Amino acid sequence: MLTEAGEDAATVIRLENITKRFGAITAVKDISLNLKENEFFALLGPSGCGKTTLLRMIAGFESLNKGRILLDGKDIAPLRPNRRPINLMFQSFALFPHMSVRANVSYGLEMEGVRGEELKARVDRILETTQLTEYASRKPDQLSGGQRQRVALARALVKEPRVLLLDEPLAALDKKLREHMQLELKRLQHEVGITFVVVTHDQEEALVMADRIALMRDGEVKQCASPAELYEHPNSRFVADFIGVMNFLDGEVSVEGVAVQGLGVLTGRSNGDTRTGDRACLAVRPERLTVAPSSAERLTHDNVLDGTLTDIAYHGQDIGLHIAVGDAGQVLIARLSAAAEGAADFKVGDTVQVGWQTQNALILPDDSKT
Ligand SMILES: Nc1ncnc2c1ncn2[C@@H]1O[C@H](COP(=O)(O)OP(=O)(O)OP(=O)(O)O)[C@@H](O)[C@H]1O
Numbered sequence: 569m570l571t572e573a574g575e576d577a578a579t580v581i582r583l584e585n586i587t588k589r590f591g592a593i594t595a596v597k598d599i600s601l602n603l604k605e606n607e608f609f610a611l612l613g614p615s616g617c618g619k620t621t622l623l624r625m626i627a628g629f630e631s632l633n634k635g636r637i638l639l640d641g642k643d644i645a646p647l648r649p650n651r652r653p654i655n656l657m658f659q660s661f662a663l664f665p666h667m668s669v670r671a672n673v674s675y676g677l678e679m680e681g682v683r684g685e686e687l688k689a690r691v692d693r694i695l696e697t698t699q700l701t702e703y704a705s706r707k708p709d710q711l712s713g714g715q716r717q718r719v720a721l722a723r724a725l726v727k728e729p730r731v732l733l734l735d736e737p738l739a740a741l742d743k744k745l746r747e748h749m750q751l752e753l754k755r756l757q758h759e760v761g762i763t764f765v766v767v768t769h770d771q772e773e774a775l776v777m778a779d780r781i782a783l784m785r786d787g788e789v790k791q792c793a794s795p796a797e798l799y800e801h802p803n804s805r806f807v808a809d810f811i812g813v814m815n816f817l818d819g820e821v822s823v824e825g826v827a828v829q830g831l832g833v834l835t836g837r838s839n840g841d842t843r844t845g846d847r848a849c850l851a852v853r854p855e856r857l858t859v860a861p862s863s864a865e866r867l868t869h870d871n872v873l874d875g876t877l878t879d880i881a882y883h884g885q886d887i888g889l890h891i892a893v894g895d896a897g898q899v900l901i902a903r904l905s906a907a908a909e910g911a912a913d914f915k916v917g918d919t920v921q922v923g924w925q926t927q928n929a930l931i932l933p934d935d936s937k938t
Pocket residue numbers: 590593594595613614615616617618619620621622769
């Protein structure tokens with residue numbers, strides 16, 4: 569469905585060719601993205617790639633050198649930050665320490681002139697959604713880190729913005745609480761139906777929470793897709809390396825696959841971005857590898873290499889097997905379930921065979937040095 573402005577109705581915010589420079593540094597380079605209605609969107613990438621700058625431009629705290637930001641099809645450049653139906657939640661939460669939870673949550677609405685029954689009803693509703701009703705009269709220092717986090721969220725959500733921007737919202741929390749709050753944030757977003765845009769450098773966090781992820785590097789979006797798409801179909805070595813664990817074997821593209829020094833030609837799926845003769849890598853996830861002792865029957869996979877177990881890492885329910893293959897020092901990591909038959913029998917020094925099917929590996933252009 570198109571609106572009068574010709575926009576896709578599901579798009580809330582449209583970033584059009586946005587560029588931001590700080591002196592000689594281009595923090596954001598010509599980025600175009602559509603953020604959709606009721607979507608949990610993550611901006612992910614290494615430190616300094618421009619995530620926070622992009623978020624601050626949407627909030628209105630940073631000007632643009634080039635491009636436009638449209639909200640519901642209208643350019644928001646003339647709107648000051650407090651006039652945008654967009655809320656930015658800061659990492660520090662910035663709660664008022666001398667005010668109760670209820671007063672902290674009410675404050676923004678009171679500033680907008682909301683009073684009486686409407687004020688009470690809206691605050692009650694959001695306290696309930698964020699499971700804070702029983703803490704309403706406490707002060708921030710009488711709350712746990714996770715509860716303070718929820719107060720900050722309640723305060724941002726009570727104003728019913730079209731979009732909530734969150735800059736590393738879980739960075740201040742310890743690991744266990746962070747994992748709990750990832751699911752909590754996702755539940756909350758689903759319940760309130762507001763578009764969330766989260767900045768994070770933690771790929772696991774983005775994979776758990778987001779409907780879509782824009783993975784950035786050096787001010788550019790390298791790939792924007794669902795978590796499953798990014799994991800299964802990364803478009804470059806950088807993306808494959810950033811998301812999850814990946815094995816890479818470097819070589820040269822040949823007609824049949826990738827010719828790797830000392831290992832011969834190995835096969836994988838090509839996404840069409842490489843040509844015969846190009847430098848490229850064959851990428852395969854640890855859980856896609858099958859490992860068997862050399863003494864067992866020969867594996868029937870499309871690719872089978874011989875190697876030696878150099879290390880075994882226990883990860884609770886999984887085991888990581890490090891396997892040296894070929895004569896150029898390449899090591900593959902395979903992951904198997906600790907409960908799998910024979911998994912407990914592997915020992916460092918064993919000679920093994922490791923195999924994978926063509927459809928379970930990818931041939932990716934080597935962008936690691938660009
Ligand atoms: N006000 C500023 N003045 C000069 N350079 C800046 C300014 N703000 C950001 N930068 C630079 O712009 C680039 C992008 O910074 P930004 O904070 O957006 O990255 P980030 O991806 O959010 O990083 P982090 O995860 O470390 O917060 C960096 O090189 C940074 O040093």
